[in-house]
Amino acid sequence: MLDASGPWGTAPFILSEGYSSIENKIAIITRKPFACTWLTEAEDRTSVVRLEANPNYWNKKRGPRIERVVFRNDLSPEQALELCTSTEGHVDIVTDVEPADASGVVSSACAKLISVDANQVLAGTFNRFAKDSSFHDRRLREAFNLSVNRENVIAKGFLGYANTIAAMTPSWAKDFPEELKPRPYDPAKARQLFREAGGWPSGRVLEIAATEKYGSPARLIANDIKNVLRIDTKVKIIPESSKNKWLRVAAEKKLLPNWDILLVDTFALFSEATPAFIHREYFGADGAYRAGPKFETFDQLYAQMASETDPDQLILKAKQIDRYVYHESLALFLIAPKKLYAVNRHVNFQPYRSTFELAETEVNNQHWSRRT
Structure with missing residues (x-):
């Protein structure tokens, strides 16, 4: 600040x-x-x-x-993007470009599109407080994970500007367990596990909540779950003006959430100790997105990582946490969205995975500031 x-x-x-x-x-x-x-x-x-x-x-x-x-x-984001892509001398860099606007940047004569695999994760947190569902059963959580065609979500919901993830740690992070692979889209196995876990309450609609930003991916995910598990689904779009109210309910855990799965994102500031930024928010005792009783095993693993002072051991213990949440299917593991920037064609911008930095950024002799 x-x-x-x-x-x-x-x-x-x-x-x-x-x-x-x-x-x-x-x-x-x-x-x-x-x-x-x-x-x-x-x-x-x-x-x-x-x-x-x-x-x-x-x-x-x-x-x-x-x-x-x-x-x-x-300037509004729309105004900034227009000035960057159609003029020079007004806006050189626009951050957080939406995938829907990427093609306009690519075709621009004044700007170029720069993307980076960011330390940001989009996942679904299961409402384990709901007494009439069985999200406490690992088989049900696994069934939902096998019901989502992530490649389709990336292609249609993010226009290709995202990566699949195995669990909660992006594959480019130092503490990513290399042996983990993203869940496949496997309708047959999903239905089998769904039946073994007792299925879904008869006549009960599965409600998925998401902010306006993730409305399109939420609908794709809801449609996959409906078609694979053969249950009715409904998507609740959270207006930006109401976002904090919904997050407060999830964080304070006083009221029963009025959703079954909440699609929410978070990011890591560094490429190691990723659970301190991402996993803790979804599963930790002090996690804002945890929707259910505490995960005792997770908290024990997290305490071991948090007290580690040896850098190599820290990475090993962070990997152990990601393996645990993966094998337990503690969340609906989805994707890691890319960060997109519109950048003046004469600016050499060096993006970071975690933050917006300009120390290495420079301009060439054709930049408007040097020509004039």
Whole structure:
């Protein structure tokens, strides 16, 4: 949070003008020991936030390689994308481009599309609080995992800009268990496990909740489950204005969620100790997305990883956690969406898997700032 104008900072850039801050409210998960999650309710940004190159940055080899960065907060995402793809001198980089807009960037004469395999995961959390379902049974969770055609979800729901995942750790992370493979689409085995687990309550509609961003993938997933397991499904789209209310219910665990599967994403800030960022949110005692009683085995494995100080042992224990959630099918394992950027054709932008960084970014002699 940068809530006052600079200049200040010790990173590659120094804040020299404007500010960017957020307003959060907490959702209490447990009181003893205290655990909570922060829900962003508002964002307060000046129309322009200006960063200047830090001449005293310690890593000269890394950068910075540009003199100034200006964030324009006076533009909508649509306006920013239009300026980047059809003009020069107004917007050089647009973050979080939607897959539906990617083709327009690719065909642009002014910009190029850059994608990166990000440390972000989209998965479904099972509502194990519901007394009339059997999500406590591993066979039922496995049946749902085998019912989803992930390649089809990627092709139609993300237009190809995503990767399949085996469990919750992306395959490019340092702590990914190499032997794990994404669940296959196997309707016959899914139906067999579904019957063995006792099936689904007669006449009961399976309700899948998802934010507007993931509405299309949610419908594809619901259709797969309906066709394979032969149960009625319904998709609940969560409006952006109501997103925090739904997440608060999931986090605080006071009210019974009015969904059976919640599609939600989260990300990791680093490529090791991935469970600290992703797995914990879905399965941990202090996980905001855990919808059911605590997983004692998970919490034990997580405590062992969290107390590890040896880097190599940390990775081994992180892998053990991903193996456990994989074999227990603790979530509806889905995909890792790619991060997409629209970038001016004369800008050499170096994307990161976890954060938005500009230290190595540079422009060539044909860039508008140098031509003029």
